[in-house]
Amino acid sequence: MRKKKEKIIWENILVEDVAAEGKAIGKNQGKIVFIENAVPGDIVDVQVSKNKKDWANAFPVKFNTYSSDRVAPFCSHFGICGGCSWQHLPYGKQLFYKQKQVADQLSRIGKINIPEISVIEGCDETTGYRNKMEYTFSTKKYIPPEEFALLKKTEEPFSSKTTEGVAGFHAKGFFDKVVEINKCYLQQEPTNEIRKFIAQFARLRKLSFYDIKEHHGWLRNVLVRNTTTNEWMINIVFGHEDKENRESLLSLLLQKFPDINALLYTINEKKNDSIYDLTPQVYFGKGFITEKLEKFSYKISPKSFFQTNSKQAEKLYAITRDFAELDGSQILYDLYCGTGSIGIFCSDKAKKIIGVEVIEQAVDDARINAEMNNISHAQFFSGDVIDICTDDFFAMHGKPDVVITDPPRAGMHEKLVKKLLDMQAPLIVYVSCNPATQARDLAMLDELYKVTKVQPVDMFPHTLHIENVVQLKLKNSL
Numbered sequence: 018m019r020k021k022k023e024k025i026i027w028e029n030i031l032v033e034d035v036a037a038e039g040k041a042i043g044k045n046q047g048k049i050v051f052i053e054n055a056v057p058g059d060i061v062d063v064q065v066s067k068n069k070k071d072w073a074n075a076f077p078v079k080f081n082t083y084s085s086d087r088v089a090p091f092c093s094h095f096g097i098c099g100g101c102s103w104q105h106l107p108y109g110k111q112l113f114y115k116q117k118q119v120a121d122q123l124s125r126i127g128k129i130n131i132p133e134i135s136v137i138e139g140c141d142e143t144t145g146y147r148n149k150m151e152y153t154f155s156t157k158k159y160i161p162p163e164e165f166a167l168l169k170k171t172e173e174p175f176s177s178k179t180t181e182g183v184a185g186f187h188a189k190g191f192f193d194k195v196v197e198i199n200k201c202y203l204q205q206e207p208t209n210e211i212r213k214f215i216a217q218f219a220r221l222r223k224l225s226f227y228d229i230k231e232h233h234g235w236l237r238n239v240l241v242r243n244t245t246t247n248e249w250m251i252n253i254v255f256g257h258e259d260k261e262n263r264e265s266l267l268s269l270l271l272q273k274f275p276d277i278n279a280l281l282y283t284i285n286e287k288k289n290d291s292i293y294d295l296t297p298q299v300y301f302g303k304g305f306i307t308e309k310l311e312k313f314s315y316k317i318s319p320k321s322f323f324q325t326n327s328k329q330a331e332k333l334y335a336i337t338r339d340f341a342e343l344d345g346s347q348i349l350y351d352l353y354c355g356t357g358s359i360g361i362f363c364s365d366k367a368k369k370i371i372g373v374e375v376i377e378q379a380v381d382d383a384r385i386n387a388e389m390n391n392i393s394h395a396q397f398f399s400g401d402v403i404d405i406c407t408d409d410f411f412a413m414h415g416k417p418d419v420v421i422t423d424p425p426r427a428g429m430h431e432k433l434v435k436k437l438l439d440m441q442a443p444l445i446v447y448v449s450c451n452p453a454t455q456a457r458d459l460a461m462l463d464e465l466y467k468v469t470k471v472q473p474v475d476m477f478p479h480t481l482h483i484e485n486v487v488q489l490k491l492k493n494s495l
């Protein structure tokens with residue numbers, strides 16, 4: 018029989034700071050301990066989950082003292098649903114730690130000289146800021162451990178399977194269990210009412226919810242998107258076609274929520290939840306909604322990528338455009354351009370815009386967005402940046418005067434960083450959603466570039482995510 022591993026418990030650890038990914042940091046006899054679900058100022062007993070020579074991971078088993086910084090989370094689902102994990106810190110403190118993380122990572126990982134970091138651009142609205150939510154319908158309800166223990170104690174028959182069906186979010190770490198959500202604060206109403214209406218329709222008619230393990234059931238997911246101009250788009254995903262009930266649900270939904278501008282449905286008979294290889298069918302409206310940032314319009318269809326906080330996206334793009342120092346004479350490369358949003362936002366001030374993006378559909382949307390905004394001096398190319406951005410490509414479209422790069426969390430590929438060092442554009446603006454990988458890339462660019470401006474932006478209050486914009490200039494041009 019395998020010997021059971023002994024639990025390692027360390028007592029009275031003072032949480033001192035916050036590290037990358039929002040993990041709290043404390044020390045045990047000089048060793049750094051990364052602690053989940055704690056905030057600076059807490060004094061906790063922790064159970065060690067990984068114990069390395071120089072560091073350890075741990076989670077709290079007992080809070081001896083709660084930090085005086087703590088506030089009561091406003092959401093009843095806090096700690097269970099997996100989102101908004103910083104709700105127990107006041108917003109001002111969240112911004113403080115986000116700013117600090119940018120500074121720490123640029124200096125610790127990047128090890129480069131940086132100018133003073135501008136004060137993080139916070140959100141005016143810290144709830145209702147998301148323009149996109151995806152809810153899941155499931156047969157399996159997530160029961161938190163305390164509730165589960167209670168159920169066992171009272172010897173009630175426990176099963177996470179529910180005949181009623183659950184509507185909400187996947188529980189953290191469980192692909193098959195869903196937390197029933199009463200009210201989520203991330204998107205404006207009627208987002209919760211829409212989800213509840215759909216679930217109630219199925220419950221009343223005893224229609225099945227989807228079981229992702231056994232792959233059967235009718236009601237599967239719903240995507241709710243809205244814009245700052247108050248357009249709403251709903252795409253309901255069904256596990257199989259049931260025309261009568263589907264039409265009945267869609268028509269009742271429209272009657273109940275007459276503000277819906279685009280109502281779509283998708284039949285997903287596959288085992289995975291992705292709809293990227295499926296075609297949503299339009300039931301009502303044009304099949305898309307239109308977001309406005311400044312004077313620019315952006316088409317948003319169910320599958321298109323768009324920044325999920327429109328108001329902060331407008332600020333982020335304005336900072337990016339400012340950092341690009343465009344005067345109308347420059348050739349601008351918009352790398353990792355998605356649906357062309359940044360390039361389009363800068364279009365009045367660039368002579369020519371070249372966008373590169375790996376997702377073909379996003380490139381199609383970028384072209385549509387350019388056309389919608391009467392922009393004829395932008396071209397978009399689909400493919401991996403490292404395949405597209407060759408010497409021939411730059412020779413064909415012109416030497417870059419300004420490069421804006423906005424890679425995913427993994428940061429830029431080393432080959433692209435090398436190519437940027439080859440091309441020597443006088444100015445680069447690096448927009449990042451992960452300051453750690455940004456710091457790594459800046460360290461490579463340091464060979465020729467100096468960081469001249471740094472501006473963190475908070476796009477997602479109550480979460481650990483940080484966006485950071487950096488301006489770099491060629492050292493030999495300074």
Ligand SMILES: C[S@@+](CC[C@H](N)C(=O)[O-])C[C@H]1O[C@@H](n2cnc3c(N)ncnc32)[C@H](O)[C@@H]1O
Pocket residue numbers: 322323324353354355356357358359373374375376379400401402403423424425450
């Ligand atoms: C953080 S998003 C930025 C999108 C856009 N700049 C915006 O603000 O909406 C990163 C984009 O990079 C794209 N991408 C990821 N890897 C890529 C690659 N190797 N080559 C080109 N594009 C890539 C993703 O599809 C995504 O659209």
